[in-house]
Amino acid sequence: MLRVAAMAVAAIGASWIHRVNDPGVLCPLRALTGIPCPLCGGTTVFIEFGSGRPGQAVLANPVALTGAIAVAAAPLGLGDRWWALQPKTRAWMLGTALVGSELWQLVRFGVLRV
Incomplete structure (x- = not known):
């Protein structure tokens, strides 16, 4: 519960900071x-969520949002299930998620056209 509350406070804080002073592109x-x-889009996920726009958060980076939800839900038993997987399975899942996320971002920013 504390983890979820801390994430909510961070999301609202990021949203407020962004509204007051947009730092621009954070990704090097x-x-x-x-x-x-x-x-x-990971930061944008928290900004949009903290601003009360969950749909925009999903569009910014669904993989980052899923990861944040997994981190929040880890104490409910998901963390144990994750670590129970074989290392190769975890690596394959993470690799697939990162490739999917990269393709999403390339389309989102217009680098790739579908």
């Missing part, structure tokens, strides 16, 4: 090359 790869990384 995107700032230097214009190409987003698989984690691009």
Whole structure:
């Protein structure tokens, strides 16, 4: 419960900071090359969620949002289930999620057209 409360406070705080002073692009790869990384949109997920726009949070980075939900739910037994998986299975799942996230970001920023 404390974990979820801390995440909610962080999301609302990020939303407030963004509204008061937009820091611009935070991703070093995107700032230097214009190409987003698989984690691009992670901060936006919290900003949108903290602003009460969960739909926009999903669109920013569904993988980051899923990861945040998994971290929040880990104490309910999901963490034990994750660590019970074989290391190769965990690596495959994370790799697949990162590739999917990168493709999502490339389409989202218009680098790839579908």
